[in-house]
Every structure is written in structure tokens, then in C-alpha cells.
Amino acid sequence: MPTISYQTRTTTCAMGTRLRDALLDAGMTPHHPMVSIANCHGLGTCGTCAVEVRGVAGSVTEPTAIERWRLSCPPHRADRGLRLACQCRVLGDIEVVKHPGVWGQHRPASAE
Numbered sequence: 622m623p624t625i626s627y628q629t630r631t632t633t634c635a636m637g638t639r640l641r642d643a644l645l646d647a648g649m650t651p652h653h654p655m656v657s658i659a660n661c662h663g664l665g666t667c668g669t670c671a672v673e674v675r676g677v678a679g680s681v682t683e684p685t686a687i688e689r690w691r692l693s694c695p696p697h698r699a700d701r702g703l704r705l706a707c708q709c710r711v712l713g714d715i716e717v718v719k720h721p722g723v724w725g726q727h728r729p730a731s732a733e
């Protein structure tokens with residue numbers, strides 16, 4: 622079972638679980654508090670579940686078409702290296718980081 626480290630907590634999930642679902646099931650959320658309810662609930666359209674995923678190559682699935690589209694639209698930028706937690710599936714151990722901003726879009730330049 623893959624291990625997910627997020628903020629100060631750790632959880633596990635079944636291989637292939639959507640990251641957003643794994644976090645919510647563990648009582649965590651990839652969303653900023655302002656949009657914890659007002660979001661697209663996993664459709665891949667609001668962009669508020671954006672996170673940085675750290676892990677070895679292949680520890681999450683490749684970006685989906687809707688994920689690439691949403692992360693190329695403001696306030697996101699395609700070159701930020703973020704992932705939509707509702708679109709990527711967990712395949713291995715990862716560390717997840719939520720950056721500042723309602724969309725989690727303010728990834729520090731040093732982290733890019």
C-alpha cells in the first residue's frame with residue numbers, strides 16, 4: 622500500500638486511489654479552507670485541489686487531459702509542476718505539499 626505524507630500526517634491507500642479521495646478518506650483535504658465545500662468535487666475543472674507531489678518517477682499516474690488543461694489556465698501556470706489531486710492516482714509512496722493561495726497556486730520559485 623502506498624504511503625502518503627501530507628502536512629504533519631501520514632496515511633496509506635490502495636494502489637490506484639485518486640489522491641484527493643485518499644486525503645479526504647483520511648480526514649485531510651487538498652483544498653484551501655475557503656473552497657473546502659465550494660469546489661468541483663473531483664471533476665477536474667475548478668483547479669482548487671492543486672498540490673505538489675514529491676516522489677520517485679511513476680509514483681503517481683501521468684496528468685490527464687483535463688488536468689493539463691486546467692493547470693494551464695489562470696491562476697495556474699503549466700510550468701508550475703503542480704498536480705490536481707482529483708485527477709492523479711497514487712501508485713507509490715509520495716509526499717504532498719499544498720502551497721499558498723486559494724488554488725494552491727503560489728509554488729515558490731525555488732521549488733520549481
Ligand code: FES
Binds near residue numbers: 671
Ligand atoms: S476538485 Fe476541482 S479540480 Fe480537483
